[in-house]
Amino acid sequence: MIRRILFVSLAVMGRTVIYHILGILFINLAMTIYQGQHMPLQERLKNRIELFNEICISFSSYLMLLFTDWVPDSELQYLYGWAMLSLIVLCILVNGFFIFKFGLKSLKLIITKYYQLPKKTIVIRS
Numbered sequence: 372m373i374r375r376i377l378f379v380s381l382a383v384m385g386r387t388v389i390y391h392i393l394g395i396l397f398i399n400l401a402m403t404i405y406q407g408q409h410m411p412l413q414e415r416l417k418n419r420i421e422l423f424n425e426i427c428i429s430f431s432s433y434l435m436l437l438f439t440d441w442v443p444d445s446e447l448q449y450l451y452g453w454a455m456l457s458l459i460v461l462c463i464l465v466n467g468f469f470i471f472k473f474g475l476k477s478l479k480l481i482i483t484k485y486y487q488l489p490k491k492t493i494v495i496r497s
Contacts, residue, residue, distance in 0.1 A: 374398060374402060377394070378395070378398065381395065381398075388439075392435070392436060392439075395432055396429075396432055396433070399425070399428055399429040399432050400429065402425055402428075403422070403425040403426060403429055406418070406421055406422045406425050407422055416469075420465075420466070420469055423462075423465060424462065424466070427458060427459075427462040430458055431455060431458055431459070434451060434454060434458065435455075437451040438451065
């Protein structure tokens with residue numbers, strides 16, 4: 372919640388773009404450090420996935436610097452665009468793998484629970 376408020380305040384306050392970029396970079400760095408040191412989730416794997424996502428966000432923020440006027444060559448910016456796209460695809464594939472893995476695990480548990488329920492027998496009285 373605090374992160375979102377800081378992002379909005381960066382967007383609204385000031386007219387200098389460099390402060391916006393630096394603010395985003397520092398917020399991302401602070402969140403990555405927090406995730407790495409405190410491990411706020413209960414499961415180790417989920418903490419690692421969250422840390423991976425924070426690192427992907429930080430790298431994409433650093434790559435955004437390369438789309439500014441600091442890199443005058445448009446061909447080089449085009450190549451940086453492919454690097455950004457590769458990073459996004461990597462993040463989607465890794466997160467998709469874990470979503471698929473956890474989804475199959477939940478589905479397996481539901482099916483196992485369903486088939487282990489005692490079957491009710493129908494008694495016909497004549």
